[in-house]
Amino acid sequence: MLSYFLAVLAAGANAASSVLQRKANREIPQKENLSWRLIRSLLHKPVWFGGILAVTVGFLLQATALGEGELSVVEPILVLELPLTLILASRVFGSSMGRREWASTLAMTAGLAGLLSFLSPAPGRSDKVHPYVWLIGIGVNLAVVGALVAWGRQGPAGRRSGQRRSGKGSSSHQAAVFGVAGGAAFGLTAALMKGMTTHFSNGFGALFTSWQIYAMVATGILGIFLVQSALNAGRLIAAQPGLTLSDPIVSILWGVLAFHEKVRGGTLSLLFAALSALLMAAAVVTLARSPVLSGESPVLSDDQPQAAADRRDQRGGEPRSESPHAARR
Secondary structure (H helix, E strand, O other): OHHHHHHHHHHHHHHHHHHHHHHHHOOOOHHHOOOHHHHHHHOOOHHHHHHHHHHHHHHHHHHHHHHHOOHHHHHHHHHHHHHHHHHHHHHHOOOOOOHHHHHHHHHHHHHHHHHHHHHOOEOOOHHHOOHHHHHHHHHHHHHHHHHHHHHHOOOOOOOOHHHHHHOOOOHHHHHHHHHHHHHHHHHHHHHHHHHHHOOHHHOHHHHOOOHHHHHHHHHHHHHHHHHHHHHHHOOHHHHHHHHHHHHHHHHHHHHHHOOOOEOOOOHHHHHHHHHHHHHHHHHHHHHHOOHHHHOOOOOOOOOOOHHHHHHHHHOOOOOOOOOHHHHHO
């Protein structure tokens, strides 16, 4: 039960991080997307440091939860980040939650409870993962992240004004793809975090002699960088669903395939688990389309005239620019 409680707290910390980082990113031009100039600009935003502090607390809570429980149990609970993000976004961005949002939140919670109940994951052996399994798993995981980043770079965000006309896709598409890439990187981070927890029994000093802790820090930084690009490219409505779902999916795959965590067998159990997962996924999609997320102020584009930006927004292109006065509001 302690791992469940810590995972819920981690989801809350991650939700606070998403909202605070989005609040910082919406005032930064998209031409800085997917570059270190974006991080340099964010360093001048005090609210961004609040988001980084929140995600750090989330990592610590997640690590403690993984030390107490299984990867395939802890990570699905982090899906609760989305409704918690919705609640916080409604306060920060001045929106209100209606029946649709509350009903979807209850549906997601029921789907999550059903998934964990019907699968009933049993402990695995995170200390018995062979080096070649780590090598293959990390390689495949990073290849997926790299392919997603290459796909996302085709959109307009991150391009300079002269390059935008030849760009394909939209900034919303970029936000979604970068969100999935960031979630996949965090899924790898969770797997490394689980591997790191096996060294706790050998003392605190042994923790820093394991290679997993340094790989975890590297993939965590990569995930944070990709999330910044997702939140800079588009609104929470585009970035959050992929980020929320890809993290636990990748983590569950690591738990079952690498750590040999057992799930309950039987056709009936798997059928009800699949139905619970579908209910949870449907609730995620419904929540992600909520006006609470879509109504918050968009990011700044590259100083384009207001009328032209409005026309792009109506055609489904990159978000409409807002004036400095609007941004301050």
